[in-house]
Amino acid sequence: MVSPAPARVKSVVRAASLPLRGDWRTRRMPKTQINIVLQRLITALALAIGTGLLVIFTNFQNNATLAENSVLTQRPKDVSEFIKIPSLSLTSPKPHPLPPTLVQWKDSTNRGDYFSQVKLTEVGYLLWSQFPIRVYVETPKEISGEQAQTWVNTVLQAVQEWNVYLPLEVVKQPEVANITIVRKAPPLQKSPNSNIPRARSAQTTYELYTNNKVLSHRFSILLSPTQTGNYLTAAARHEFGHALGIWGHSPLESDALYFSQVRNPPPISARDVNTLKRVYEQPTSLGWSLGEKYQN
Numbered sequence: 128m129v130s131p132a133p134a135r136v137k138s139v140v141r142a143a144s145l146p147l148r149g150d151w152r153t154r155r156m157p158k159t160q161i162n163i164v165l166q167r168l169i170t171a172l173a174l175a176i177g178t179g180l181l182v183i184f185t186n187f188q189n190n191a192t193l194a195e196n197s198v199l200t201q202r203p204k205d206v207s208e209f210i211k212i213p214s215l216s217l218t219s220p221k222p223h224p225l226p227p228t229l230v231q232w233k234d235s236t237n238r239g240d241y242f243s244q245v246k247l248t249e250v251g252y253l254l255w256s257q258f259p260i261r262v263y264v265e266t267p268k269e270i271s272g273e274q275a276q277t278w279v280n281t282v283l284q285a286v287q288e289w290n291v292y293l294p295l296e297v298v299k300q301p302e303v304a305n306i307t308i309v310r311k312a313p314p315l316q317k318s319p320n321s322n323i324p325r326a327r328s329a330q331t332t333y334e335l336y337t338n339n340k341v342l343s344h345r346f347s348i349l350l351s352p353t354q355t356g357n358y359l360t361a362a363a364r365h366e367f368g369h370a371l372g373i374w375g376h377s378p379l380e381s382d383a384l385y386f387s388q389v390r391n392p393p394p395i396s397a398r399d400v401n402t403l404k405r406v407y408e409q410p411t412s413l414g415w416s417l418g419e420k421y422q423n
């Protein structure tokens with residue numbers, strides 16, 4: 128991959144942290160990725176200072192998410208740059224119009240939601256404002272063509288379940304995707320009280336960048352090759368829910384965004400959609416132009 132010109136590099140905000148990892152079975156901090164902690168501290172400090180700079184060292188991103196490299200190399204390389212975004216240049220978060228598909232959604236059963244579990248990030252809620260949301264599913268190369276096609280179809284089927292609530296488009300080019308899904312084992316995770324690394328079934332991460340000064344985000348989803356059949360469907364459905372903006376977990380087993388895998392994975396629940404709708408009613412800096420002070 129050819130490195131872009133410096134001007135291009137500067138125009139890209141490579142971002143911030145993984146304030147919540149969409150991984151199942153555990154939510155412990157991965158000890159193997161201390162850089163994440165550093166990154167969070169830096170971000171937190173910058174935010175705490177308020178008038179300070181939100182400093183993002185893009186190398187941290189790559190170091191912190193090694194498993195994403197296969198995805199990142201297909202995108203413009205703007206790494207190894209110290210990029211400073213004046214935090215004041217982030218426009219104050221504003222809501223976008225609610226997508227018609229969510230306007231139409233009415234839960235006659237009044238099941239409630241778990242919006243209180245959705246994390247607020249440094250740029251507000253992680254919602255999309257341009258539709259359709261473009262999705263790329265990478266065809267696995269390490270298995271037979273037939274198996275690869277089955278895998279892609281299974282994932283796409285789970286992804287399409289969300290299409291009822293937000294317009295999605297499956298794209299063939301990873302470069303234009305908003306959300307990329309790859310069959311790859313997430314990095315091993317060490318638990319705080321043990322040196323034995325734990326395997327994870329899936330991981331979802333996001334990064335921020337600017338596009339014509341509009342603050343934008345993109346998501347990468349890793350689905351472990353150990354996931355097959357119903358579990359693969361459930362993992363894809365669950366992680367995709369994170370990528371659509373449900374950046375948190377449900378405490379109820381009957382929701383697709385329940386924090387742990389279950390034997391009989393549920394479909395997308397009314398509570399999942401109620402939560403999604405509430406997210407899309409929230410303010411965000413995403414999808415809005417950066418302020419005048421961001422000149423580069």
Ligand SMILES: [Zn+2]
Pocket residue numbers: 148149150151365366369375376384386
């Ligand atoms: Zn999750």
